[in-house]
Amino acid sequence: MTRGPILIDLDEDAPAVAPQDAPAVPELPDAPETAAMQHVAALAARRPSRLASWFWGLLVTIVSFVVSLAAWDYVNGLIARSPTLGYAITILLVLFCGILLIIALRELAAFSRLRRVDTIQHRAEAALASDDLKEARSVNDQLLRLYRGRPDMAWGRDRLAEQSADVLDADGLLALSERSLLEPLDARAQREVEAAARQVATVTAIVPLALADLIAALTANLRMIRRIAEIYGGRSGFFGSWRLTRTVLTHLVATGAVAVGDDLIGSVAGGGVLSKVSRRFGEGVINGALTARVGVAAMEVCRPLPFNAVERPSVTGLVKRSLTGLFQSK
Helix, strand or coil: CCCCCCCCCCCCCCCCCCHHHCCCCCCCCCCCCCHHHHHHHHHHHCCCCHHHHHHHHHHHHHHHHHHHHHHHHHHHHHHHHCHHHHHHHHHHHHHHHHHHHHHHHHHHHHHHHHHHHHHHHHHHHHHHHHCCHHHHHHHHHHHHHHCCCCHHHHHHHHHHHHHHHHCCCHHHHHHHHHHHHHHHHHHHHHHHHHHHHHHHHHHHHHCCCCCHHHHHHHHHHHHHHHHHHHHCCCCCCHHHHHHHHHHHHHHHHHHCCCCCCHHHHHHCCCHHHHHHHCHHHHHHHHHHHHHHHHHHHHHHHHCCCCCCCCCCCCHHHHHHHHCCCCCCCC
């Protein structure tokens, strides 16, 4: 058994390293990756090339021509062999073409309604900028016509019709329109944003599949934007929803709003703490926050009036409400 201290002789030729000259200890990245939402934004906002547009346009035209010609030959041959069966398939094809025509008309109506909402929004912005009372009253009339057939807007329409004559400035008149007609719709749109953010965050954090977060983010954002458009009166169809989604995400990409910021990592629902405990939980919080950003942008695009008298929704507040109870921050 050894008694006393043990002395170890160091090599005199070994160079002494000062603490400040020592190499830094590598640190693991704490910030969660947000590849899913960034890929969704890049996918939807990417402009198709002219060559791809020509390719798909010609392909659809050729396939439609070949299918129509084959159907024509098939029906004529069937009528020659069995008139009853031939006329029966003819009736079915006519019904099918009628359904396609109705779908096409609905898509055109959806595009027209989206343009109508966009026109009202631009006219309202011009009225606010110039303080033009006459233009503001015209915007009010367009809003009343836009929501004329909706029973849930009856109280707001009656209030606006009763009080609008007493307002003598453009800002006050449009503020009355916001509070009477759009404030209840804002609350419904915010609930849709919270539900989409919750879904994206949950799938990202829990499902371990590689493409699950990307698919969940894409489908949730498409559905959220379509429902927000329907809430504000857009009623976009399939192609209208895709065009609206591209408009929203192109704006976000152009302004850099889909980039990850320190406010998202450190302050939103404890994302910084969660990312240290679990990378997937941190990614879920950030992807949910970016979904909320997309939702707020969709509200600004689909809303007939710009946010003026009513406060614009806070992304941080939306995420905290949507993730309450899902990710508890310590």
